[in-house]
Amino acid sequence: MFNSAIFADMYESAKLRILLHQALCILAFSIPTKFIFTSIALVIVAVLWLVQTNFSQTFRRLKQAKALWPWFILYTLLIVSYFYSHNTEQSLFDLKSKLSYIIIPLVVGAGLTDISRKTLEQIFVFLISGVVFTGVISLLASTQVWYYEGYYDAFFYHFLVRNVDPNAVYTAWYTFFSISLLMFMPWQHFFQGKQKNVRVALIVFLGIFFMLLSARMFILLFLIFIIPYFLKKAIKKRRSGIALIVTVLVVGSVSGYFLVSTDNPIKNRFDDLIHRDKKSAWLSDYSDIDVNQFDNASLRLFLWRLGVEGINERGAWLTGVGNGDVHELLTTKMTEYHVKDIKNKDANLRPGFYNANLHNMFVQTLVMIGIPGLILMLAIAFMPVFFIHKLTPYQPFMVFHITSILFMMQEAVLQTQAGIIFYIFISSIFWNLYYRDKRINF
Numbered sequence: 001m002f003n004s005a006i007f008a009d010m011y012e013s014a015k016l017r018i019l020l021h022q023a024l025c026i027l028a029f030s031i032p033t034k035f036i037f038t039s040i041a042l043v044i045v046a047v048l049w050l051v052q053t054n055f056s057q058t059f060r061r062l063k064q065a066k067a068l069w070p071w072f073i074l075y076t077l078l079i080v081s082y083f084y085s086h087n088t089e090q091s092l093f094d095l096k097s098k099l100s101y102i103i104i105p106l107v108v109g110a111g112l113t114d115i116s117r118k119t120l121e122q123i124f125v126f127l128i129s130g131v132v133f134t135g136v137i138s139l140l141a142s143t144q145v146w147y148y149e150g151y152y153d154a155f156f157y158h159f160l161v162r163n164v165d166p167n168a169v170y171t172a173w174y175t176f177f178s179i180s181l182l183m184f185m186p187w188q189h190f191f192q193g194k195q196k197n198v199r200v201a202l203i204v205f206l207g208i209f210f211m212l213l214s215a216r217m218f219i220l221l222f223l224i225f226i227i228p229y230f231l232k233k234a235i236k237k238r239r240s241g242i243a244l245i246v247t248v249l250v251v252g253s254v255s256g257y258f259l260v261s262t263d264n265p266i267k268n269r270f271d272d273l274i275h276r277d278k279k280s281a282w283l284s285d286y287s288d289i290d291v292n293q294f295d296n297a298s299l300r301l302f303l304w305r306l307g308v309e310g311i312n313e314r315g316a317w318l319t320g321v322g323n324g325d326v327h328e329l330l331t332t333k334m335t336e337y338h339v340k341d342i343k344n345k346d347a348n349l350r351p352g353f354y355n356a357n358l359h360n361m362f363v364q365t366l367v368m369i370g371i372p373g374l375i376l377m378l379a380i381a382f383m384p385v386f387f388i389h390k391l392t393p394y395q396p397f398m399v400f401h402i403t404s405i406l407f408m409m410q411e412a413v414l415q416t417q418a419g420i421i422f423y424i425f426i427s428s429i430f431w432n433l434y435y436r437d438k439r440i441n442f
Helices: 004-030 035-049 053-065 066-082 089-099 099-109 119-150 168-184 193-212 216-237 242-262 267-273 280-282 295-311 326-336 361-386 395-408 417-441
Strands: none
Touching: 004 035, 004 089, 004 119, 004 267, 004 417, 035 099, 035 417, 053 099, 053 326, 053 417, 066 099, 066 361, 099 193, 099 216, 099 417, 119 168, 119 193, 119 417, 168 193, 168 216, 168 395, 168 417, 193 216, 216 395, 280 295, 295 326, 295 361, 395 417
């Protein structure tokens, strides 16, 4: 006999599930824009999940999804570190900013009903759209500055994306992944038929925006690995249209020529990396050194050195110094090395990297919570590499995880919302798909 109550419940459940998937798309779109929008979108996702979730089913999924456990253990270690951090206010702020360590793996990784192929493509299309939106408003704003002030550098690096919260390097990360999706994703529901021309146009636009962002590591990876890999796959399988192959080849060639043969801010950043003396990172006294003249590589080496020296001197290899005391440790070490104005009460006179993180997620974790935390961080970053080949589609996730590992080696990616939500979101989607396929094939 037909039961209208059961039918109504199923209908409401289906509507909530659709709303949840739409909220995931909105979250993906918001990532390259403003942090407040991303936070609101994440709250909406969590609430929609809570009102419809089956907790016993979620628990069973979480029990199976062992690859997600390191996130929860890592956050537990951060909580424990609160009790031996001297700066408990900073510790609490760190814990609050990292709630996504718990929320996203729980909701997206284990709590969601299996993400269908169409939903996956929708999420990726919204992410690409968010990056395109950011690119459009950034280029329009920079064009306005150039037109009225003649400021040519408005089109490059951090100034280009001054109207959104993620800086140029993080925006380049999102753009790099978006271009990889357009190049490698075997689309089934989007970019078909006449929409293939849209795909080509997006690659051209995002390629230009990507180069202007001037993120050295990502530019090198794109020119040296991504373009050759794409051309090899495309020519071998002959599945990509000639227009797309020619577009990628032309964009890569023109970008490379522009970088090498013209005087431009991107080339200057590479020259700065190559020709600056890195010995300044290893001095024993900085009283006569203008540390604000460090290049990016020297600054990173300097900070890594101070972090490792600090935990070694404190004998804190096992526990770290606590998630609230990293800044205090670095300031103490800089004082010992006589870095000028490091404790100046006038914030305008302090070095630009005062209160900086360690610009390396693995070193940052080691200093915060010791070797156990480092092991967990390494597991989170490297584990996917051993399972990517079991997933379809695998190429976009291969690009994402490998580039993320390299990025974590030069940035403390999971210390800022720009990195936390993007990385955990895509990683959790990956594990959701992996365990879905595992259940299907079991």
